[in-house]
Amino acid sequence: MSYNIPDHLKGLTESEVAASRELYGYNRLQTGHKSTWLYLLIDILKEPMLILLIVISFIYVIVGDYGEAAFMFFAIVAVTAISFYQDSRSKKALAELEKLNEPLSKVIRGGEVLEIPTHEIVIGDLCLTEEGKIINADGRIVHSNDFSVNESSLTGESFSVFKDSKSEDNFIYSGTVTVSGLAVYQVSSIGKETRVGQIGESILNIKEEISPLQIQIRRFVKGMAVIGLVVFLMVCIFSFIKTGDLVKSLLSGLTLAMSVLPEEIPVAFTTFMALGAWKLMRHGIIIKRSSIVETLGSTTVICTDKTGTITENTMNLKHLYDYGSDRTYEENEFEVDELAELIDYAMWSSEPVPFDPMEITLHKTYEQIRKNDLRQEYQMFHEYPLEGRPPMMTHLFENDKQYRIIAAKGAPEAILDVSRLSVSEKEKIRTVVKAFGRQGYRVLGVAKSHFEGNSFPVKQQDFNFQFLGLTVFYDPPKKGIREVFQRIYDAGIQVKVITGDNADTTNAIALQAGIINNTSAVNGNEIIGKSEKELIQISDRTTLFTRMFPDAKLAVVNALKKKGEVVAMLGDGVNDGPALKAAHIGVAMGNKGTEIAKSAAALVITNDDLEKLVVGIAAGRRIYTNIKKAVQYIISIHIPIILTVSLPLFLGWVFPQIFTPVHVIFLELVMGPTCSIVYENEPMEKNTMKLPPRAMGDTFLSWNELGISIVQGLMITFGVLFMYQYTVQNGGSEEKTRAMVFTTLIFANILLSFANRSFFYSILQSFRNRNPLFVGISALVLVLLFMILYVKPISNFFNVTTLDMNELGLALLVAAISVLWFEIYKFVRVIW
Template sequence: MSTYNIPDHLKGLTDDEVTASRARHGYNRMEEIEKNSFLDMLADLIKEPMLILLFAISIIYLIVGDYGEAVFMFLAIIAVSAISIYQNNRSKKALQALEKLNEPLSTVIRNSEVIKIPTHDIVVGDLCIAEEGKLINADGRVLHSNDFSVNEASLTGESFSVFKNSAAENNRVYSGTIAVSGLAVFEVEQIGKQTKIGEIGDSILTIKEESSPLQIQIRNFVKSMAIAGIIIFLMVWGFSFLQSGNAVDSLLNGLTLAMSVLPEEIPVAFTTFMALGAWKLMREGIIIKRSSIVETLGSTTVICTDKTGTITENSMQLKLLYDYRSDRTFGEKEFGAPELEMLIDYAMWSSEPVPFDPMEKTLHKVYEQTREKDVRKDYRLFHEYPLEGKPPMMTHLFENLGSERIVAAKGAPEAILAVTTLSDTEKTRIRDLVGDFGRKGYRVLGVAKSGFSGHVFPEKQQEFEFEFLGLVAFYDPPKAGIQEVFRRIYDAGIKVKVITGDNADTTGSIAAQAGIVNTTKVLTGNDVARYTEKELMTVSEETVLFTRMFPQAKLSVVNALKKKGEVVAMLGDGVNDGPALKAAHIGVAMGSKGTEIAKAAASLVITNDDLGKLVIGIAAGRRIYTNIKKAIQYIISIHIPIILTVSLPLFLGWVFPQIFTPVHVIFLELVMGPTCSIVYENEPMEKNTMQQPPRVMTDTFLNLRELTVSIIQGVMITAGVLFTYQWSVQNGGNEEKTRAMVFTTLITANIFLSLVNRSFFYSVFDSFKNRNRLFPLIIGLTLVLLFAILYVGPFARFFHVTGLSPRELGISLLVGGVSVLWFELYKFFKRTRKKGLVK
């Protein structure tokens, strides 16, 4: 508890008291709407168009007495439902794992110890510690505070911070608000739905997540196909009835065709790809808040990154000390020099008593190493001015039992120089020195002292009269391997912007060492504030380094880039980064050093603060989007021959108009479902994916050229299937023989199509190098089932087919292969043409 400077009488609840409180008041969570219960899942399944069609066909078979077909349809319903439930469960478990990992921890005092617990474990009576940058997760009464202020905008809409203490009129804190400065201990009085935000926030639980552009496009495509299916169903039913006069057979023909038109695999594939993509990224240390953000990741065109701890190691080694009184610069081995005593003391006193910032930790460590007597325990922090200003500074006031005071300040050199009594000439000389340090890549802070004996403190720290003591220069080297990370980012066609609170010289030096290009032009936060919106759109596109940035300036740059058409990923870790993180397409918070408010505002959290993880996320987003497109193109291509094989013999008056019945179509659907939504989801990234420019996020998921390719593939497979049909008829094949050859050709074409469409650029042999263990499994199972249908008597009779001779089987396999493998020639010419253009 001493780590937090908390009074010893605040001991917190015992374990028994926690148990008793939880029994009375429950857990600290809003009542969750039960999602995906068995009844809900059943209700969702019943609404599925494919299942409605299967039920209708099953009932018709029962009415006409075809009990075998009816049983098969019921088994098909079970199979389709099982696949759907399996996919839903995979998605649900992945999302539940993400939600569990996203839950913040809260700091409480229990059994006289400070511990961290999951937020939902807070109970009434707990003593919670709220500190700068953290979310407050329950309602309560402040018992102890130290310069503690809260932003209550989530409740009141007021953006200004409110200072809180144990005074009766201002001692309440509320769940959902943010601690802006200082520290407080509060006793929990309400949790969960009983909190102030809980009382007004029930509606939050029912808010639906906004659909992404790809979701909307896919939904509209499926709706269009469903409408087309209804129209074709009515046409076929009417045409067939006019031809045969048999209402039941005509209805079955219409339902068969409607089933072949409906692309119900597409939305299932989309949901599965996104949820599992987010889950796989979680295992890489990338926590995705919303699964649909995976789609956006692959479209990233600009990464706006902080410098400290993202590009650099955040180790903050103290390298140089400049003492103003002696006008000397001291290296690391000289820190024990007597001239530096006051500079080191005041640099330490201006830091937090319990430091969490790497620079402040270093200053405390240097103080310990260079002082014979440690007097920190003799003084208490009794007034504090938090880090603020443009550029920022901070001031601490300490006092001992003898009423001796220390007033220490540190901050950006410009901020410290502005409040000291130095002459303009001296200020210019110090600025030149700061510039020299900055060009070496050092992070420089100014240190100053003041004397103040009164008790009515100035409203602003800048109103004190300060004496300039000197400069402290830290070196935070670029992370190992960061040059390779930026090379990969640039290779992927993504621009980089560095947005930092540091000065231009230091930022430029570190950026150059890290491999960031085009760093000559620099904008400061004040520069950004002076531009009009239109001007900022232009200069933000051209500029790489943004220094001395404050929250509104960061937000302005992000919005300008968005309006310019960029897809922006913004990396941030502080309270002040919240607005920019929220505004960016992808807000990225740092898991280790990030504040809770930054994590709450972000849509993605990198657990180990490694920028390279964002590159992994972008690659995953591109892989998933590419694989979704492959799955959809596969679905379109294979649906076309099914639709035409069902309809053309009927419309053209061929000898066997009902070559496929619902039994055959549902078998093909059951083969296609796992192929598109399970196998393609597992497909690894193609080798050229991260060498391509980002896709335009507003593009349709299939452009005209891609859709045309899929349609041509489908038409070619149809030509092969109908060729087999006619070959069988011309060679005296009966209906069972013809159906067997057509069915075998279509299954073969389906297998080859799934392999060929693994890449629309590289050859099928290259694709084999991308290991996907699910492909041989699904293909093997499909072939086993095909040969069982052809050569196992009961199955053959049920599917109304007969066994094929080696010659007939060979023709079906050959035609199925040729109808698909022609596409390899197209890919070959595509690769040849690209090589020619490159040359």
């Protein structure tokens, strides 16, 4: 886009930019330290599991068992490395998202208009701001064109203020919003030194609100930690009373405490969310907060704009209706003399530097039709921005000879209301508008006025307008949009269209796009003034909301939320800001979206493609489902570890310490990667987008799901303890019994990880979902198991003996029976 900027505004050179940055730094509010590897390491070492390992290691050193101590220190390094890898991956993904979320700013440097990351603005820069943009530094206006700014973020006053270089207050401030026009300002303050930086630095200390899922997971982990502490004390006391050996009692208690702590769960949650957001970024979906991924999967209602979301946003000028001749002209007839005035005033009522697709089309039509281009001769000296219900806008131009052009355009109803027409004439034009609307066309009215003097009316509606005619645009639905909406409906999600267009046009486009609608459209004016109960009823039953303005959009979103819906709101304009902020998931368009919309939204779709939101919802459901699978796996496998460590001790069996800390930490090292790396990589199950969305308030694990995990854990426990008793009854030594129990538990762990890939499909069906990490990690675990069993120094260290093929086969059979009963349960569940 070209800008009409005076030649003398050249901006800084590269060397001047470097010198300014050296002196004043970057345009950032935050000055706190970045997350370095050292901070990550310190955070990891605070984890309860690491603390337990360190305590056990020192106990082994004190009693002189240096082999066990060395293994524990190795385990500390291994657990730390895994956690460090997962944390650094998460932090790296979030850092990439942060970079993409940073807005770009336009600056003039070396005589050229450039787009740069906002943090690179320096003092002395010439910044350019225009309608809908957030101002990103403090500065003095040096050039402007009909510029007005909303400073409510600083002053609390919601009205816009017109400013220029000659104003008494010609400064503009970071965090404020350009309402109209264009301005070039020279930067005087950046970062913490801006006015918003000085009053708002405390915002940096506000913690992000945690999601319902995070709350539930934290409660679960805290509950397990409390249970672990109680069990630790019980085992210590019981063992000490029985043996009188304090060190052995401490080790027994600590072993059990390690088996109870589900420290993998919070790590898995962080990993799943951060990597989920990062993967969506690669699809062109930028997430502001990684926890929003969880909410995406719960979406029950999508509120979408029409233009540019459902439609292509091409805005082809298909027809012109000339009021003077009472005739509609086709595209190939625009060059006739009768249309000259209508085309002229339609163009003059548009922005001098257009960015709206309709205005761009009107300028192009003017260029093609009018041989004598007068745009360079006239300057816009007064503007009434788009406003009203329905909206209209008016521009005033003047040339050197003081000849004026006053042009207005807007919704046909708005232009008709201010035009000198009889009731019957207005009714005739409304009939024409309705006929166009039923074909899916977007219609604008055009009018002209005359005014002497400079005491202009406060409101544009007070001018005396002459109606000229109608411009008729066609913005066709996007290719493939019907299939997109079908996928949304298949997923049990409702669709609401919220648009500024009229009911006839919206209804026609909705029909062409495959939107299901069985009720009449509701106008924005019908929303305001209704009670909360009435609003909920209207919002629930209505699909098409037309002639909507900011307050009405916000009212609909809030009403849907009150009803218990999880609302995704799609918007691109300044007027969408409140509704985007209020929705559970505000979605801004990356291409045509204003900075206001992008800053208010929680999610940005880079190419304005509604299908990307469906991709995001599918990803949210996949991630939520996979977290549940991981947590259910963790619960199921912790139960046999806890009971195998504790029951032989409490029941007075012959080998009370069948597992020591060495065995438990090996199992923990197996489980950690399985749940947080392997399950995170698990593809979406084929029925995921055919199921209705889960209710937002649902408990993370229902009692039924928790019950299944507990039963799975108990069945594995029965198998493992059966193997214990079977080996003992057949004269097995402690080492043989330990080897049989340990091997059975490892086999069961591998089979469980495969069985829990789906709680609906069988293991064989799940293999169709390719996840190489499952096979890789399972193979690695088996290699490590066979090294423990058959490499003499290692088997001595783990206090186990070798197993022959019959014993291995028996361990595998018992493990299979204790896990694969769940396949029968799945089969029966599907039938019923």
